[in-house]
Amino acid sequence: MALVTKNSYHHGDLRQNLIDAAIALISEEGISDLSLRQVARRVGVSHNAPYRHFEDKEALLAAVAEQGFQCLRVTMETAKQGIPIDSFQCLEAIGIAYVNFALAQPFHYRLMFGDYRYNLSKHSALAEAAQQSFMVLVNTIREGQSAGIFRSADPLSMARVAWSLVHGQSMLALDNRLQVKQGEEFVTFLKFSSQILIQGLAGNSAT
Amino acid sequence: MALVTKNSYHHGDLRQNLIDAAIALISEEGISDLSLRQVARRVGVSHNAPYRHFEDKEALLAAVAEQGFQCLRVTMETAKQGIPIDSFQCLEAIGIAYVNFALAQPFHYRLMFGDYRYNLSKHSALAEAAQQSFMVLVNTIREGQSAGIFRSADPLSMARVAWSLVHGQSMLALDNRLQVKQGEEFVTFLKFSSQILIQGLAGNSAT
DNA sequence: AATTTAATGTTGTCAGTGTCAACTTTAGAA
DNA sequence: TTCTAAAGTTGACACTGACAACATTAAATT
Numbered sequence: 001m002a003l004v005t006k007n008s009y010h011h012g013d014l015r016q017n018l019i020d021a022a023i024a025l026i027s028e029e030g031i032s033d034l035s036l037r038q039v040a041r042r043v044g045v046s047h048n049a050p051y052r053h054f055e056d057k058e059a060l061l062a063a064v065a066e067q068g069f070q071c072l073r074v075t076m077e078t079a080k081q082g083i084p085i086d087s088f089q090c091l092e093a094i095g096i097a098y099v100n101f102a103l104a105q106p107f108h109y110r111l112m113f114g115d116y117r118y119n120l121s122k123h124s125a126l127a128e129a130a131q132q133s134f135m136v137l138v139n140t141i142r143e144g145q146s147a148g149i150f151r152s153a154d155p156l157s158m159a160r161v162a163w164s165l166v167h168g169q170s171m172l173a174l175d176n177r178l179q180v181k182q183g184e185e186f187v188t189f190l191k192f193s194s195q196i197l198i199q200g201l202a203g204n205s206a207t
Numbered sequence: 208m209a210l211v212t213k214n215s216y217h218h219g220d221l222r223q224n225l226i227d228a229a230i231a232l233i234s235e236e237g238i239s240d241l242s243l244r245q246v247a248r249r250v251g252v253s254h255n256a257p258y259r260h261f262e263d264k265e266a267l268l269a270a271v272a273e274q275g276f277q278c279l280r281v282t283m284e285t286a287k288q289g290i291p292i293d294s295f296q297c298l299e300a301i302g303i304a305y306v307n308f309a310l311a312q313p314f315h316y317r318l319m320f321g322d323y324r325y326n327l328s329k330h331s332a333l334a335e336a337a338q339q340s341f342m343v344l345v346n347t348i349r350e351g352q353s354a355g356i357f358r359s360a361d362p363l364s365m366a367r368v369a370w371s372l373v374h375g376q377s378m379l380a381l382d383n384r385l386q387v388k389q390g391e392e393f394v395t396f397l398k399f400s401s402q403i404l405i406q407g408l409a410g411n412s413a414t
Numbered sequence: 415a416a417t418t419t420a421a422t423g424t425t426g427t428c429a430g431t432g433t434c435a436a437c438t439t440t441a442g443a444a
Numbered sequence: 445t446t447c448t449a450a451a452g453t454t455g456a457c458a459c460t461g462a463c464a465a466c467a468t469t470a471a472a473t474t
Contacts, residue, residue, distance in 0.1 A: 010421085010422055010423075010468085010469060010470070011422080011423080014422080014423085030324060032323065032324055035459080035460060035461080036460080036461065036462090037459080037460070037461080038460095045423070045424090046423060046424045046425075047424090047425095047460095047461095048423075048424065048425080048462085048463090049422080049423050049424075051461095051462075051463090052421075052422050052423065053422090056461075056462075057460095057461065057462090110321070113378060113379075113382055113384075114317070114378070114381065114382045115321075115322060116239065117237060117239055120382075120383055130384065134384075153399070157396060157399055157400075158403075160379075160385055160387070160396065160400075161372070161399070161400045161403050161404075163375070163379065164371075164372055164373075164375030164376040164379055164385075164400070165368070165371055165372045165375055166371075166375070167375035167378060167379055168370070168371030168372055168373070168374035168375025168376070168378070169371040169375070171320060171321070171374060171375070171378060172320075172367075172370065172371055172374055174321065175320055175321045175327075176327055177320075177337065177341075178367055178371075180367070189364060189367065192360070192364055192368070193364075193367075193368045193371070195407075196365075196368050196404070196407035196408060196410075197368075197403070197404075197407055198407070199406065199407040199410045200402075200403035200404055200405075200406040200407030200408075201403060201407075203403075203406045203410075217439085217440060217441070217450085217451055217452075218451080218452080221451080221452085242430075242431060242432080243431080243432065243433090244430080244431065244432080245431095252452070252453090253452060253453050253454075254431095254432095254453090254454095255433085255434090255452075255453070255454080256451075256452050256453075258432095258433075258434090258452095259450075259451050259452065260451090263432075263433075264431095264432065264433090
């Protein structure tokens with residue numbers, strides 16, 4: 001509670017400061033070289049101070065990932081705004097926003113998806129944040145179904161397919177494995193890709 | 208050249224032995240705790256011996272990843288066999304085999320896809336192996352186009368979409384984020400998913 | 415207001431890591 | 445047979461995550 005000034009013995013909000021510092025370091029250098037001690041140094045605190053706020057390194061990284069999922073959810077929700085629910089563009093806009101999010105914060109995105117190994121059951125807040133961002137997709141599918149533009153299959157399954165696609169694109173792009181130059185060419189690919197997905201989601205059956 | 212016995216000073220084929228040991232350790236414990244020294248110990252060699260065969264830790268892991276891509280390619284090629292080129296089942300079979308590969312060797316698969324960060328340009332053999340496994344997909348799409356079951360768009364782009372989907376499914380499944388129980392339910396999901404993809408790939412245009 | 419207490423931050427330590435440098439052994443070319 | 449370069453070893457260094465013991469402080473209790 002106590003709002004303490006920076007240079008007092010007690011730090012004020014060390015927990016959030018550590019998370020912020022970790023995000024900053026990850027954005028600069030990636031995650032493989034990130035050390036708890038480095039984070040502590042950046043905040044100007046002893047190498048063991050983080051252990052008062054996080055059980056271990058994994059717990060700090062889980063908090064960082066959690067924050068990432070919150071950002072991702074907001075990004076997707078923002079992308080949806082202003083686009084009619086009953087249009088194909090809605091899902092396309094979300095997909096493009098999703099991949100752009102990943103490309104804009106490559107290391108942070110990787111961290112969110114298992115670059116470091118979490119015990120998900122141990123970090124329920126992380127699991128919850130991830131679930132909420134997924135729900136943006138599910139709801140969009142549901143709305144599209146109500147509007148009659150998507151087939152009437154299980155919306156969860158359909159959302160999982162969409163999620164797999166954008167996640168795969170994001171990861172492969174980050175790995176530099178898609179061989180599509182960033183910029184206009186990449187956007188063209190994303191649109192092509194979402195067109196294929198949407199067409200698949202629209203159709204009614206028939207193998 | 209010289210085929211030396213195990214217990215001589217010179218080891219015989221230390222390079223491959225190190226790769227094998229690394230794969231074994233990764234399969235057992237994952238990659239985050241893997242150390243070069245551990246690998247060396249497993250092979251029964253001093254902690255610095257690996258440096259005669261690999262520039263650094265990254266180089267060893269790149270070799271492990273490369274081997275993984277070769278396996279993946281064989282897996283996909285095998286899955287294709289016996290299934291008519293002009294049938295939708297061909298792509299489905301490859302997709303299912305792909306995801307099953309990932310699920311069967313979770314840590315190895317992750318390693319192949321950037322769980323450790325490679326300088327891809329520095330490890331050209333790895334890039335080459337990855338490219339070859341991707342070509343299985345591209346060729347399947349091309350053959351499907353010749354048979355008239357897929358639209359006549361750029362096969363590379365189409366293959367990238369397919370790859371993104373199966374890669375995304377694999378990663379999300381490994382992260383335990385799909386919430387689909389392994390087993391029959393999961394196979395059902397994979398088939399549903401490939402049906403959506405194939406329908407999208409088949410269609411001719413119309414947003 | 416004084417005292418206690420629990421939360422927070424620090425120092426010291428440990429085994430383990432990746433990598434460098436210097437040394438030793440060995441296989442095969444000269 | 446000698447020489448040399450490849451292959452393996454030993455020793456060192458700075459760094460890491462984590463533990464234990466200690467110090468400081470904010471705030472709850474008296």
